[in-house]
Amino acid sequence: MSKSLQDNRQWNGWGDKEKSLALTPDGATFITETLGSVKPLPVATLDEVLAKVPESRLDESELYTLDTEVRLRHARGQSLPDWLAMKSGEFNLFPDAVAFPRSSEDIRILMAEAKAKGWQLIPYGGGTSVVGHITPCVGDKPVLTVSMSKMNRLIDIDRIDQIATFGAGVKGPFLESQLQAQGFTLGHFPQSFELSTLGGWVVTRSSGQQSLGYGRIENLFAGGEIETFEGKVDIPTLPASSAGPDWRQLVLGSEGHLGILTEVKVRVSRLPEEEYFGVAFMPNWEQGIACAREAIQQGLPLSMLRVSNSVETRTQLYLSATQTQRHWLAKLLSLKGVSDDKCMLVYGITGDKQANKQSYKRLKAVISQFKGVNTGQRLGKKWAHKRFAFPYLRETLWQMGYAIDTLETATNWSNIAPLTQKIEQSLREGLAECDTADDSKSKVHVFSHLSHLYSDGASIYTTYLFPVSDSYDETYTRWQKLKSTTSMLIVESNGTISHQHGVGSDHAAYLIEEKGERVVNSLQSYFRSFDPEGQLNPGKLFKAIPTETIQKLTKPDQ
Amino acid sequence: MSKSLQDNRQWNGWGDKEKSLALTPDGATFITETLGSVKPLPVATLDEVLAKVPESRLDESELYTLDTEVRLRHARGQSLPDWLAMKSGEFNLFPDAVAFPRSSEDIRILMAEAKAKGWQLIPYGGGTSVVGHITPCVGDKPVLTVSMSKMNRLIDIDRIDQIATFGAGVKGPFLESQLQAQGFTLGHFPQSFELSTLGGWVVTRSSGQQSLGYGRIENLFAGGEIETFEGKVDIPTLPASSAGPDWRQLVLGSEGHLGILTEVKVRVSRLPEEEYFGVAFMPNWEQGIACAREAIQQGLPLSMLRVSNSVETRTQLYLSATQTQRHWLAKLLSLKGVSDDKCMLVYGITGDKQANKQSYKRLKAVISQFKGVNTGQRLGKKWAHKRFAFPYLRETLWQMGYAIDTLETATNWSNIAPLTQKIEQSLREGLAECDTADDSKSKVHVFSHLSHLYSDGASIYTTYLFPVSDSYDETYTRWQKLKSTTSMLIVESNGTISHQHGVGSDHAAYLIEEKGERVVNSLQSYFRSFDPEGQLNPGKLFKAIPTETIQKLTKPDQ
Structure with a gap:
């Protein structure tokens, strides 16, 4: 049952196995010339890997499946270590079982079992993490991965409050198609949109390509329900509050440590009257940055603005345009003073038609101010067409x-x-x-x-x-x-370890440098108060810290 | 020294003692007719109250003052219980001393002393809390109130990042005049603007009248420095991050429980090309609500929108307009079908002139859609003039x-x-x-x-x-x-206990109903991990909970 649903999913790589993105011949040449010819590494077959899956440490149960292929298919995300594991066939880590709950009640039962028996519990959304969010952690506790794939319904759209309620396991395309059919959009389009889930977006503090217009998931997440080891916690959908710290902010970025988000309520927008994407070329990276900063600090109401540096621009053009197209583009741009260092700027304009006209006019003025050349919507359409590819x-x-x-x-x-x-x-x-x-x-x-x-x-x-x-x-x-x-x-160097991918296991070591030891330890202790034995997605977000340190931190009077 | 600075401040009421807001004769009649004639209560004199201030439980020190009047002037905020205490002269609660630190170093010393000697510590901004944030708590611990009034400098404006750094004790007018002199604005205008402080805005999750355009303090607070019992914590100014929970969100609304915010970095905006306020009248409350909702859900870029119900509208007109003005307004409105139930709608339009024109046009269309009558800027100017009065x-x-x-x-x-x-x-x-x-x-x-x-x-x-x-x-x-x-x-009834005033002592009892017991207890335990003995602004935000409960919550393995 669960297998058939996943049949179209690539078992050892990204996405739908029917889909691919080929390089243009020029693109292939460009890459080979840049990096040299290489002999690819041998790729393990599914059967080879299946043969290596160890026996589960859990007993048969109606609560979950022990099916070897299902366990294999939920063992890894999409980080580079995950990718190498999948291609080599050296997965090493597998969940002992995978559950496919259909309701909050199912999740309560699973959590009670897990708690009583000391299992690790890994919530699984779309399996698209690129930082090791869903990879089992080494340890002697059996691992139960909880796939949210069956909890993906649209539960409610409140047209007055513009709040939609979904099962946390809903994937991007299903979520948007349901909303758009009713005249709304969430507007959250991370690159993983086709596969990633609403619940995953929330607990990893995700950001969509058009966050400039629609906001990050922090702005869109209105409330919902989360199952913890101590029962369900309702997160009320208050539009704003000054009643102490906002608990939603501790769910956002919790990466599984509080429990399992079951229902998510999101703030939706009405479908815009008009939306389009366009492309401009800036003479160099400095002017590109300056143009972006000016547009944003002027408060231009755009839904997106991206600026590629010149190497990215050149690479993109090699990968996606023909020689003739590149030639004519170069010719056009050099006539207007933009040549080798050109930097591609992609913008999105979304909203009321009259307001869009105004925004577009103002944006063009800013592009000109920084000596850029606007080429309009043709390349923008191309970008939009391939935005998730x-x-x-x-x-x-x-x-x-x-x-x-x-x-x-x-x-x-x-x-x-x-x-x-x-x-x-x-x-x-x-x-x-x-x-x-x-x-x-x-x-x-x-x-x-x-x-x-x-x-x-x-x-x-x-x-x-x-x-x-x-x-x-x-x-x-x-x-x-x-x-x-x-x-x-x-x-x-004063950057965050992640703007949109989250922490997972790959970034856990860097969090202390970013937030400071006191803050990181206090957050870890906070989550431990919901999960005393550290069973919830261990090894993610925080590096393992010694139990005695945790105890010291959480016993205020000693 | 500290006294002279406060000489203009009303000791037993709101604001500057030179300022007042008189009622029009009609306004006075309206109120008396509505509520009946009443004999006012006798008001205590300053000397009477000074005579009641008990001896301080603290010894003389260079770190603070024991001056009776200074202690009296820092004893109460502006809640109704505070007001009754001030007018009756029955203050009952006084800080034992008031400190006026000039630097983070001063604050570190004060906190070390307070911690070592078991004092209560109350951070004091503008003293404008209407929910009991700065009122000392009954108890046997001596109370040190820390006024931030001397830490009010503009420390830096970064014109590239559009981030300004201020001492946390800076008050609204000084903050805005410093920023505006350099072409920027924070745009945070709570009604208490003249007296309240940046640090106070942050720790109470305040919201300004134009938050629709500029955002709430959550959006404006970029980072800064907070002194805790365990030393300074730097809060980095990351524009956004998915690296776990955002710690700024635990500072926001912490109401003194983490320590004392010393430096605050805020995201500032360029001064708008144009800003104006206007007034419309909607035929009734339902249409007023519907109009506001439509404008916001359409995504109209306004900086403010307020709608008074009909009683508020009538009251406002009695209090601020003459009979002739009311007569002509009623005549004008009734010609357009808006009569007795009329509801005043005040809007703010802020930004680029061309964009403003567009927004205004769209807003007028929405007002018409809900049968309102726009009267333009005349009454809007009046509103803006009295916005803090x-x-x-x-x-x-x-x-x-x-x-x-x-x-x-x-x-x-x-x-x-x-x-x-x-x-x-x-x-x-x-x-x-x-x-x-x-x-x-x-x-x-x-x-x-x-x-x-x-x-x-x-x-x-x-x-x-x-x-x-x-x-x-x-x-x-x-x-x-x-x-x-x-x-x-x-x-x-699914409302928050406070949208903009905070919790303080007056709202602490209702937090559990709003957030749930598990969440409230976990937040209290979190703050206790920074303040094991509960010395930081006790009795605010949380009801006192028994120490054994706290211990149980923070000892995960028991």
């Missing part, structure tokens, strides 16, 4: 022998250019010491864009590609080197 | 024998009309059982407006006036009856 490129590149991953952060405007430069340099030079024998293998192709803008800063989203090594182990080691060095650099 | 009316009415207080909440749109009706009825009939002998004394004049709007709901701000009784005690008893019955009704 980029993750499929990972497979295409993998088959060519390249690993691809991303790092993202947010920081204040004055730190944007320096921090981007540091991040890119750290990645680009991060493998320089490896492979002195084979220089080609130390190459890393790095590019960035600003994806989410705020009055006081922006997010930086950096993509990096590097050739796989001769073995999975060595590839992992190289990734780890790039990831750890650059992550530490980010938090030491 | 209303609290001075309390003194004027007091001298006539009337007590005035407010209750405020927020709830979802579908609950706005029913909840307003319940609140008003509860207040209007709340004294019906008292004074059967003297029926006039059971009258309560009640009116409401929506002051802050959100896509999913609005705040309801209800004002009530009632005649004082023959004694202060009886007046207090009557107030308590109105307050407690109506507060419980609010939280039982």
